Amino acid sequence: MKYEFTIIIPVYNESESLKRLEEMLLEYLKKASKKTCVILVDDGSTDGSTEMIREISDRNQDIYRILFQENAGKGAALKAGFEATTSPLLGYMDADLQTHPEDFERLLVFANDYELVTGWRQVREDTGVKKISSLVGNKVRGLFINDGIHDTGCPLKVIHTQNAKQIPMFTGLQRFIPAMILLQKGRIKEVPVPHYPRSAGVSKYSFKNRFLGPLFDCFGYVWMKKTYINYHIKEKNTK
Structure with a gap:
């Protein structure tokens, strides 16, 4: 069956959310x-x-499903999804339902004109610690990367599949997708989207992986930007 759009959803210990996720996806x-x-x-x-x-x-x-043998991280889960996609467009969201699948429609209207359309959670429904660590993390990434994105970590994105497949595999991939699209000379559009409180399950984020991990990853991105x-290809004649 030929699809036009593929939604990739990384899942790690979200059994309490999966029934509702299935209902909303259907x-x-x-x-x-x-x-x-x-x-x-x-994952x-x-x-x-x-x-x-x-x-x-x-x-x-x-x-459809991809089952990892062991935990490899969200970046690996996304990359596996990118590689498995055959439709011209792909998107991703988290399994915790703090973003909803119906909101992809807010992004898809811009997909013909931009290689990446990304959500912007202007009003966050998170705990105080999560809000502060995300704010600090975004500020630090902005200093290193200067990609002009307000909410680079928003887990609601639509990407041209050919661009997604060119993103190199590395830990923390999900935090740098806008920056990696910019390295490809791609165009980016930010669109305000609703954000919902977590209704089931437990957040996997802490100050360490919201701030310290991304801080170290930024140094890796700076190196990658220099060597990317x-x-x-204008034309080729190969078998």
């Missing part, structure tokens, strides 16, 4: 403006999420 698939499928990428869950993902994908023809190879 509601969206019925009314999506593009023929859409979903890839659930289980080595240990709470029963793996079995639930297998059951969800078995009973729904437009929902970017080219566009």
Whole structure:
């Protein structure tokens, strides 16, 4: 079946959210403006999420699965989803439902004109610690990267698949997607999207992985920016 849009959802220990996630995905698939499928990428869950993902994908023809043998991180889960995508456009969201699949429609209207359309959570429904660590993390990334993005970590994005597949694999990939699209000379559009409070499960984020990890990753990005190879083929004649 030929799809126009693929939604990638990394999952790590989100068993309490998966039933509602399935319901919301099925509601969206019925009314999506593009023929859409979903890839659930289980990142080595240990709470029963793996079995639930297998059951969800078995009973729904437009929902597929990738199951990691062990926890490899969100960046790895996204990269696996990127590589498995065959549609011209892909998007991703988190499994915690703090963003909703129906809000992809807010982004898709701009997808023809931009290589990346990214959400901007102007009003955050998070704990105080999470808000502060995200704010500080965004400020630090802004100093290093200067990509002009207000909310680079928003887990609601639409990307041209060919651009997503060119993003190199590295830890913390999800924090640098706008910057990596800019390295490809891609165009970016930020669109305000709703943000919802977590209603089930437990957040996986802490000050360490919200601030310290991204801080160290920024040094790696600076090196990558200096050495990044970017080219566009004008013509080729190969077998």
